[in-house]
Amino acid sequence: MQTSSTITRIDVYAKTQNALQVAKTLLLKEQLVTARGVPTPAPVQLHFPPDAQSQSAFDAQAFLARLATQNLGSTIMTTAELPSTQTLLHDNASMIPDGTVCVADRQVMGKGRGHNTWHSPPGCLMFSLLTHIKLPGVRLPFVQYVASLAIVQAVQEQAKERLQGHEVDVKIKWPNDLYGSKLKIGGILCQSVYRDQAFHVVIGAGINLSNWQPTTCINELIDQQHSRLCLPGTASGVAPEALLAAILNNLERMMGILVKDGFSPMEPAYLQAWLHSGQQVLLEEEVDGSTRQVQLVVQGLTPSGYLKALDQSGQPFELHPDGNSLDFFKGLVRKKVAVPGS
Numbered sequence: 120m121q122t123s124s125t126i127t128r129i130d131v132y133a134k135t136q137n138a139l140q141v142a143k144t145l146l147l148k149e150q151l152v153t154a155r156g157v158p159t160p161a162p163v164q165l166h167f168p169p170d171a172q173s174q175s176a177f178d179a180q181a182f183l184a185r186l187a188t189q190n191l192g193s194t195i196m197t198t199a200e201l202p203s204t205q206t207l208l209h210d211n212a213s214m215i216p217d218g219t220v221c222v223a224d225r226q227v228m229g230k231g232r233g234h235n236t237w238h239s240p241p242g243c244l245m246f247s248l249l250t251h252i253k254l255p256g257v258r259l260p261f262v263q264y265v266a267s268l269a270i271v272q273a274v275q276e277q278a279k280e281r282l283q284g285h286e287v288d289v290k291i292k293w294p295n296d297l298y299g300s301k302l303k304i305g306g307i308l309c310q311s312v313y314r315d316q317a318f319h320v321v322i323g324a325g326i327n328l329s330n331w332q333p334t335t336c337i338n339e340l341i342d343q344q345h346s347r348l349c350l351p352g353t354a355s356g357v358a359p360e361a362l363l364a365a366i367l368n369n370l371e372r373m374m375g376i377l378v379k380d381g382f383s384p385m386e387p388a389y390l391q392a393w394l395h396s397g398q399q400v401l402l403e404e405e406v407d408g409s410t411r412q413v414q415l416v417v418q419g420l421t422p423s424g425y426l427k428a429l430d431q432s433g434q435p436f437e438l439h440p441d442g443n444s445l446d447f448f449k450g451l452v453r454k455k456v457a458v459p460g461s
C-alpha cells in the first residue's frame with residue numbers, strides 16, 4: 120500500500136512533438152496526485168523525453184510505432200506502479216489531454232466494477248483511457264459495448280496473425296467482461312462525467328494477456344489453439360504494446376461510428392462477439408406472494424442498451440440487473456418492451 124510519502128513516477132510520451140508540448144503544458148499546470156479525496160494522495164513526478172527512460176516494462180515507443188489513430192493514445196503515460204490508472208485519469212481529468220492512455224505494470228489499488236478490487240498479476244495489460252465524446256446521452260451506455268468490441272476484435276486480429284487466420288475462443292460476457300474458454304480473462308470499467316458539452320469518459324480495462332493465473336490468458340489460449348490446429352512451430356506471444364495499439368486503432372474508428380450513426384452499424388459484429396445470442400435465462404418473479412419461474416431467450420440489445428429477451432409466447436422484454444448480484448445473469452428483472460405499431 121502506498122503512503123503519502125511515496126512518489127509515483129510516470130513517464131509521458133507522445134506521438135508528435137506538438138502533442139508532447141500540449142501534454143506538457145496541461146499536465147504541468149498543477150500538481151498531479153494519484154487520487155484526490157483520499158487521506159493520502161501521493162504526488163506524481165512526471166518525466167518527459169529525453170529523460171523519460173521508461174521505468175515500466177511497457178515500451179511506449181513500440182506502442183506509438185503501431186498506433187494509427189488521430190487522437191486516441193497519442194499521449195501515453197507509463198509507470199511501474201501506481202494505485203490505479205483509472206483513479207489517476209478520473210481524478211485529474213481536467214489536467215490530462217483528451218485521448219491520453221495510462222498503462223501500469225502494477226496497481227496497488229486497482230478498481231473493479233461496484234466495490235470490487237482488481238488484482239494485477241504480472242503479465243496483465245492494465246490501462247485507462249480518457250476520451251471526450253460529444254454524443255446524445257442515450258448513446259452513452261454503448262461506449263462500454265464499443266470498448267468491449269474493440270478489445271475482442273483486437274484480440275482476434277492478433278490471434279489470426281498467429282493462427283493462420285483462425286480465431287481464439289474469446290468473447291464478451293455482457294455487459295463488461297471478457298471471457299476465454301468460459302473463464303473470465305478481463306474486465307472493462309467505464310466512468311463518465313458531463314462537462315463543457317461533452318462526456319469525459321475514462322475507459323479502463325484489465326486484460327489477462329500473459330498471466331496464466333488466476334484463470335487463463337490470451338497467450339495461453341492462442342498456444343492451445345495453435346496446438347489444436349496442429350500448426351507448425353510455436354505461436355509467438357502477443358506483446359502488450361501491439362495489443363493496446365490494435366485496441367485503440369479499433370476504438371477510435373468505432374467511436375467515430377457511434378457518434379455519427381449510433382450503435383446499430385456495429386450491432387451485428389457485437390452480437391457475433393458476445394456469448395449470449397439464444398441464451399436461455401430463468402427469471403424468478405414474485406407474483407401474489409409466491410415465486411414463479413419465467414423462461415426467456417436472449418435476442419440482443421434494446422435501444423437503451425439492456426438485454427432484449429423473448430418469453431415463450433414471443434413477447435419482448437428488457438432485462439435489467441436487480442443491482443444485488445455481481446453476476447448480471449442472476450437476479451435479472453424484466454420490463455415489457457413496447458412493440459412499435461401494437
Ligand SMILES: O=C(O)CCCC[C@@H]1SC[C@@H]2NC(=O)N[C@@H]21
Pocket residue numbers: 202203204205206226228229230231232233235237245246247295296305306307308323324325
Ligand atoms: O471486471 C471489472 O470489474 C472491471 C475491471 C477493470 C480493471 C481495470 S485495470 C486498469 C484500470 N485501472 C483500474 O483500477 N481498473 C481498471
